[in-house]
Amino acid sequence: MTASSEPAPAAPAQASWRQVALYLLTRAAARLRAATKVVRPIGWVLIGFATVLWLSGPRLGWWEVTVAAVVITVVVLLCLLFLIGRTAYDVSLDLTRTRVVVGERAVGALTLSNSGSRTILPSRVVLPVGTGRGVFGIRRLAPGEQAEELFAIPTARRAVLPVGPVSIVRGDPLGLFERVDSRDEPVDLYVHPRTVRFDGQSLGFVRDLEGMTSRELARDDIAFHALSEYQPGDDLRHVHWRSTARTGTLMVRTYEQTRRSHFVIGLTTHPGEYADEEEFELAISAVGSMGLRALRDSHRVEVRAQRGKLRTETPRHLLDALSGVEHSRPRDGAVGELAGSIAAAAPAASVVVLVGGSRIGATQLRAAFSRLPVGVRTLAVIAATGQEAGMRRIGEADVITIGTLEDLPPSLRRVLA
Incomplete structure (x- = not known):
C-alpha cells in the first residue's frame, strides 16, 4: 500500500482564522478612527488632563485632585450627549448662476428638510466656498418641516470656486466634540474675467472672408x-x-x-513678466475680449499658455478656461518659449497675438517674434497698469501698450487703420 499524500486539514482552518482576525482588527481600527474624529483639540486636552488627575489623585492621596477628575469627566460625558440624535436632512444647494463676472455677487439658496418621522435637534450647517466657509444655524426641525437659508458670495477676483459639499455639524456648547456629516456634491462657481466689447466689423486682422x-x-x-x-x-x-x-x-x-482665418492668442503666464497681479488680470481680460470678438466673427480661435492649450470652442468654454488660469512655474519658460510652442502647434496660423506684462522688454519680444512662422500677421499686447496707451513697431510686428481694459479697442483700431 502507498502512503496517502492528502494535506492536513488544519492549515486552511488556521489561515481562515488569521483572515478573520485581520478583518476584525481592521474594522476595529476604522471604528476607532471614526470615533476619534469627533474629538476636537480642546476635547483631547481635557481628556488627557482628566486622565492625569485620575492617576495622580489616589496615588498622592489628594482628595481635591480626585474631585477635579470627577468633575472634568462628568463635563466630558455631558458634552458627548449632544452628539446623540439624527442629522438626516435632505439637503438642496441651488446657485441661481454658476457663472458670474468678477465683482458680481453669486446668489444661492440652501434648503434643508426633515423627511423622517422624528424631530431633528438644532445643528449647524457649514458651506465651504473656495478656501472660506459660511456657517448657518439651523433651528429644530419637526417631521416634514424645512428651513431655507439664502446667501450671497462676493467675487473679488477671477477664480473657479468649489461651492460645497454641505456639511451638517453637531457639537456641544463647549466645543469639545463635533460630528460632521457631508452631504450633496460640490458645485463649481466660475468667476469670469472682465471683458470689453469691440465695435464695428471684426478685429480687422483678416478682412477677406476666404482668408x-x-x-x-x-x-x-x-x-x-x-x-x-x-x-x-x-x-x-x-x-x-x-x-x-x-x-x-x-x-x-x-x-x-x-490661409484660413486661424486666430491664435498666446498668453504668457510667467510670473516674472508682470509687475503685479493687476497686470496679470488685465492681460487675461484682454485675451478674453479679443477671443470673444474673434469667436463672434466665426474665426477659428486658439488660446495657448505655457501649460498648454485652453478650451475655446464656445465663448463659455473660453471664459471658463480663463477663470482658472494661474501663474506658471518659472521653469516652464517665458514669452520666447511660448512663441516656440505656438509655432510648433499652429504653423498655419494666420494671426498670432502675444499678450504679456510690462516687464517684457523689446529684446524679448523681438526674439519671440522671430520664432513665429514666416508670413504670420503678428501683434503684441502689453498690459501695463497705470501707463498711458501707446503703440510702437518692433521689426514687422505692432506692439500696443494698454493701461486699462478700455484702452484695448481704440488701440487696436489705430493699429488696423
Whole structure:
C-alpha cells in the first residue's frame, strides 16, 4: 500500500482564522478612527488632563485632585450627549448662476428638510466656498418641516470656486466634540474675467472672408496671381484660352494660396513678466475680449499658455478656461518659449497675438517674434497698469501698450487703420 499524500486539514482552518482576525482588527481600527474624529483639540486636552488627575489623585492621596477628575469627566460625558440624535436632512444647494463676472455677487439658496418621522435637534450647517466657509444655524426641525437659508458670495477676483459639499455639524456648547456629516456634491462657481466689447466689423486682422493670401503659389485657389505654361497634371478647367490662342502655348492660371482665418492668442503666464497681479488680470481680460470678438466673427480661435492649450470652442468654454488660469512655474519658460510652442502647434496660423506684462522688454519680444512662422500677421499686447496707451513697431510686428481694459479697442483700431 502507498502512503496517502492528502494535506492536513488544519492549515486552511488556521489561515481562515488569521483572515478573520485581520478583518476584525481592521474594522476595529476604522471604528476607532471614526470615533476619534469627533474629538476636537480642546476635547483631547481635557481628556488627557482628566486622565492625569485620575492617576495622580489616589496615588498622592489628594482628595481635591480626585474631585477635579470627577468633575472634568462628568463635563466630558455631558458634552458627548449632544452628539446623540439624527442629522438626516435632505439637503438642496441651488446657485441661481454658476457663472458670474468678477465683482458680481453669486446668489444661492440652501434648503434643508426633515423627511423622517422624528424631530431633528438644532445643528449647524457649514458651506465651504473656495478656501472660506459660511456657517448657518439651523433651528429644530419637526417631521416634514424645512428651513431655507439664502446667501450671497462676493467675487473679488477671477477664480473657479468649489461651492460645497454641505456639511451638517453637531457639537456641544463647549466645543469639545463635533460630528460632521457631508452631504450633496460640490458645485463649481466660475468667476469670469472682465471683458470689453469691440465695435464695428471684426478685429480687422483678416478682412477677406476666404482668408489671407500667402506667398506660396498653387494651381487651384481663389486669389489669382499670374499665368504660366501648362504642366502635366494641371487642371484643364484653369486653362486661359485667350492667352493660349494669342501665344500658341497652353497657358493656365496660377493662384496665391489663401490661409484660413486661424486666430491664435498666446498668453504668457510667467510670473516674472508682470509687475503685479493687476497686470496679470488685465492681460487675461484682454485675451478674453479679443477671443470673444474673434469667436463672434466665426474665426477659428486658439488660446495657448505655457501649460498648454485652453478650451475655446464656445465663448463659455473660453471664459471658463480663463477663470482658472494661474501663474506658471518659472521653469516652464517665458514669452520666447511660448512663441516656440505656438509655432510648433499652429504653423498655419494666420494671426498670432502675444499678450504679456510690462516687464517684457523689446529684446524679448523681438526674439519671440522671430520664432513665429514666416508670413504670420503678428501683434503684441502689453498690459501695463497705470501707463498711458501707446503703440510702437518692433521689426514687422505692432506692439500696443494698454493701461486699462478700455484702452484695448481704440488701440487696436489705430493699429488696423
